[in-house]
Amino acid sequence: MIRTIAVLTSGGDAPGMNAAIRAVVRTALTKGLRVFGVQDGYLGLFKGEMQELKRGSVSEKLGQGGTFLGTARLEEFADVEVQKVALRNLKIYGVDALVAIGGDGTYRGALALSKLGLPVVTIPGTIDNDIGGTDYTIGFDTALNTIIEAADKLRDTSNSHRRVSIIEVMGRHCGDIAVWTSIACGAEVCITEETGYDLEAVLANIREAAKHKRHAIVVVAENIVDIEELAKEITKKTPFEARATVLGHVQRGGSPTVRDRVLASEMGVKAVEALLAGETAHCVASVNNRIITMPIEEALQKSTREDTLRKYEVFKMLW
Numbered sequence: 510m511i512r513t514i515a516v517l518t519s520g521g522d523a524p525g526m527n528a529a530i531r532a533v534v535r536t537a538l539t540k541g542l543r544v545f546g547v548q549d550g551y552l553g554l555f556k557g558e559m560q561e562l563k564r565g566s567v568s569e570k571l572g573q574g575g576t577f578l579g580t581a582r583l584e585e586f587a588d589v590e591v592q593k594v595a596l597r598n599l600k601i602y603g604v605d606a607l608v609a610i611g612g613d614g615t616y617r618g619a620l621a622l623s624k625l626g627l628p629v630v631t632i633p634g635t636i637d638n639d640i641g642g643t644d645y646t647i648g649f650d651t652a653l654n655t656i657i658e659a660a661d662k663l664r665d666t667s668n669s670h671r672r673v674s675i676i677e678v679m680g681r682h683c684g685d686i687a688v689w690t691s692i693a694c695g696a697e698v699c700i701t702e703e704t705g706y707d708l709e710a711v712l713a714n715i716r717e718a719a720k721h722k723r724h725a726i727v728v729v730a731e732n733i734v735d736i737e738e739l740a741k742e743i744t745k746k747t748p749f750e751a752r753a754t755v756l757g758h759v760q761r762g763g764s765p766t767v768r769d770r771v772l773a774s775e776m777g778v779k780a781v782e783a784l785l786a787g788e789t790a791h792c793v794a795s796v797n798n799r800i801i802t803m804p805i806e807e808a809l810q811k812s813t814r815e816d817t818l819r820k821y822e823v824f825k826m827l828w
Contacts, residue, residue, distance in 0.1 A: 511628065520634075526773070527567075547559045552581040589625075617809070623789050632777065635649075637683050642808035656756060683702075685817050698727040790806070
C-alpha cells in the first residue's frame with residue numbers, strides 16, 4: 510500500500526517542471542498521502558537529500574520556470590550499487606513510490622529502480638520534445654515561444670541590413686525545436702539531424718530568397734554544422750551578408766506558457782493516480798489530446814523521427 514511518495518526532477522530543466530511538482534504534491538495530499546521532494550534529482554536520491562512538501566511548499570510555483578527542487582546529472586546512477594543506496598535512502602524516509610520528471614535519462618533511471626522493486630511513474634519534462642510515445646513534453650511549448658520571440662526580432666534587424674540570420678537552437682538528437690521554429694518564423698532553411706545538411710541546397714534556397722526579399726532565416730539544430738563557417742560561406746556565395754546567433758540556454762528559462770502549465774498539471778495528477786492504481790515502470794504521455802500512461806520500456810523504444818520529418822514536409826511546402 511502506498512502511503513508516501515517522493516518526487517524529483519532530473520536532467521535538463523524545463524519550464525513547467527514546477528507546475529508538475531505542484532500537481533503531484535497537491536494530488537497526493539488530496540488523496541491522503543505524504544510527499545517528499547528530492548533535491549537535485551538522482552544525485553539527491555543517492556545522497557539522501559529530501560524534504561517533506563506541504564501545500565504551502567508549492568504555492569506560487571505554478572508560473573515559475575526551472576525547478577525549485579533542483580536537478581543534476583549522475584552518470585554513476587547506472588551502477589546497481591548506487592541504485593541500491595538510493596533505495597535505502599527512500600526507505601529511511603518511509604517512501605513507498607516515486608514520481609520522476611525529466612527526459613530519457615530520467616526514464617532509464619526510474620526503470621532501473623522499478624526493477625529493484627520500487628513503484629515508479631515518470632513524467633516527460635524536456636524542451637527537446639524527444640520522448641517517444643508522447644505528442645508533447647513539458648517545456649517544449651515555452652521554449653518554442655522563447656525562440657520565436659528571438660527569431661522575430663532577428664528578422665527585423667536582418668531585413669533592415671539585408672542579411673541572413675543563422676539561428677542555432679537546441680535539439681541535438683531531435684529536430685522538433687528547429688522544424689517547428691522554421692515553420693513558425695517562415696525560415697528559408699532548416700537543418701537538423703533528421704533532415705541532414707547540404708551546403709549547396711542551403712545556398713540555392715538563400716539565392717532564391719534574395720530575388721524576393723531583403724532577408725533570410727536559417728534555423729540549425731545544435732551540433733550539426735559550424736554556424737560561423739556557414740555564415741562565411743553564405744556571405745561569400747550569396748547576395749546576403751550572414752550573421753550567426755546561438756540562443757543557448759536562454760531557451761530553457763522563463764515562465765511556462767498556459768499550454769505547458771496545463772499539460773504539466775494534467776500529467777502530475779495522472780502520475781499519482783497511476784501509482785495508486787498499481788501501475789509501475791510506466792510513464793505519463795499526451796496522445797491525441799488525452800493523458801494516458803504506457804510502459805517506460807515501450808516509450809523508450811519509440812522514435813520521434815517520423816513525427817519530426819512529417820513536420821519538415823509541412824515546412825518544405827510552405828517554403
